[in-house]
Amino acid sequence: MNWDPEVPYDDLPLLPPTGEQETxxxxxxxxxxxxxxxxxxxxxxxxxxxxxxxxxxxxxxxxxxxxxxxxxxxxxxxxxxxxxxxxxxxxxxxxxxxxxxxxxxxxxxxxxxxxxxxxxxxxxxxxxxxxxxxxxxxxxxxxxxxxxxxxxxxxxxxxxxxxxxxxxxxxxxxxxxxxxxxxxxxxxxxxxxxxxxxxxxxxxxxxxxxxxxxxxxxxxxxxxxxxxxxxxxxxxxxxxxxxxxxxxxxxxxxxxxxxxxxxxxxxxxxKISGIRTIQDEVSERARTVTRGGRDATFLTLLFEQPYVRIKTVVERCEVSRPTATAWLSDLVGADVLSERRTGRERLFVNHRFLEVLLRDELEELDA
Known part of the structure; x- marks a missing residue:
């Protein structure tokens, strides 16, 4: 093969490669x-x-x-x-x-x-x-x-x-x-x-x-x-x-x-298995601690992203800001969500969902 790493590889062979690929x-x-x-x-x-x-x-x-x-x-x-x-x-x-x-x-x-x-x-x-x-x-x-x-x-x-x-x-x-x-x-x-x-x-x-x-x-x-x-x-x-x-x-x-x-x-x-388990558990818990738990769109929002914003609940669920805040705060009180502040904004974190997302399942399989 005519190849030198310092020289532009203009002779890069065209595809398909020669020889057997599916050994x-x-x-x-x-x-x-x-x-x-x-x-x-x-x-x-x-x-x-x-x-x-x-x-x-x-x-x-x-x-x-x-x-x-x-x-x-x-x-x-x-x-x-x-x-x-x-x-x-x-x-x-x-x-x-x-x-x-x-x-x-x-x-x-x-x-x-x-x-x-x-x-x-x-x-x-x-x-x-x-x-x-x-x-x-x-x-x-x-x-x-x-x-x-x-x-x-x-x-x-x-x-x-x-x-x-x-x-x-x-x-x-x-x-x-x-x-x-x-x-x-x-x-x-x-x-x-x-x-x-x-x-x-x-x-x-x-x-x-x-x-x-x-x-x-x-x-x-x-x-x-x-x-x-x-x-x-x-x-x-x-x-x-x-x-x-x-x-x-x-x-x-x-x-x-x-x-x-x-x-x-x-x-x-x-990861899918872990997500489904957490989704079922969080949804069941939410139904018992907040009126928002009976809102299908609200339950969906909790798992579209692990970070939930008040304005997103207002827009997607078509509720008032006080209602959206109450739903999210109820879940914080029940330890379903946790709250973080970024500047003036309040972020509500589905922390168990986030843990599943950040878990590296590949590490064990690849050991």
Whole structure:
């Protein structure tokens, strides 16, 4: 292979890769990953209010994917500001834009297939500027610890455009007979290797992964937050990407992605179980301690986000501010909610729900 990390990789091979991708080990891992995804999708569809999981999963994915790029905020802060007119710190704003970009990408799939145009819209939303194909030369990717250059992506508008056109065709080439999960893994490597934008490629590529799963019908909603696994195995993630470039080590890379899908799906199933248990317990308790407990919209609000605001209850439940305040205060008195103050605003926290959301089920599965 003619590759030098210091030289732009204009000879990046087109897709599909040569050789066998669906080896026996890959096929076995694919079966396990597909089974876990199917179980997750079914459980998510059976939730009384799917927004409970969707809101949580997209915020947790935004937090983890941003952390991979050293944009660090906390999930707690993201939940606090997710539905607020206020703004958090720079990292929080970037992570919330990631979630908005994910939603935008899913909406785009209703109108057209997944394309580089979709990726461009996603990256533009993440970066909050109009992104275009990288035109400047001299882009180098270095090891953050050693500062040593480990990769130089292709350069030149025409070169990058041709490789992206090939990437698009591969995404939808059913004639190849590849399992959609294997195709997603291969396409993710290629997107990161092309490195089409001057910034935001990693986060955009990880959103594209989720969009590919939705487009293929493997999950109905973007409830899989793969980036939690990737942040736990960040060095391996980059090592295996580099190994595909330097050694064409496709099997190890594909197995890594399949394991990420399987364990993330299984961990999310555990989280769904925890959410349903807390939802039943909180709803039952609320019915006995406040008149609001008989309001279905109010009970729904308690689980759309762990942070509930008085004005949200007023608007959604169509009640007066004193009534909304009384309902929330009743739940504080019963230890169903806790109260926090942020400036002049009173926040009511569904603390048991928040604990479930922040619990890392993946840690035990991945031990």
């Amino acid at each position: 026996r080990a890959v096929l076995k891992a694919t079966i396990a990953a597909r089974a876990a995804l199917a179980a997750l999708d079914q459980a998510a569809r059976l939730l009384p209010n799917p927004a409970v999981l969707l809101n949580a999963a997209t915020l947790l994915e935004a937090q983890a994917s941003s952390e991979i790029e050293n944009i660090v905020t906390t999930a707690d802060e993201l939940f606090r500001y997710a539905e607020s007119d206020e703004v958090g710190g720079h990292a929080t704003k970037e992570a919330l834009r990631y979630r908005a970009a994910l939603y935008e990408g899913v909406s785009a799939l209703v109108r057209r297939p997944l394309t580089f145009g979709t990726a461009t819209a996603v990256c533009s939303r993440i970066k909050d500027v109009d992104m275009t194909i990288r035109r400047m030369s001299g882009t180098r990717i270095a090891n953050p610890a050693t500062r040593r250059v480990v990769y130089a992506p292709p350069e030149g508008f025409d070169v990058i455009s041709d490789k992206l056109a090939n990437w698009e065709r591969f995404l939808h080439d059913d004639a190849l007979g590849l399992d959609p999960l294997v195709r997603m893994a291969i396409a993710h490597y290629q997107f990161e290797a092309i490195h089409p934008f001057h910034d935001g490629n990693g986060r955009t590529g990880r959103i594209v992964n989720i969009l590919a799963l939705v487009e293929e019908g493997l999950i109905a909603e973007p409830v899989l937050y793969l980036s939690r696994y990737l942040i736990r195995h960040k060095s391996e993630y980059y090592r295996l990407l580099n190994a595909v470039t330097s050694e064409e080590a496709w099997e190890d890379w594909i197995l890594y992605v399949l394991r990420a899908v399987e364990l993330t799906a299984r961990s999310t199933l555990i």
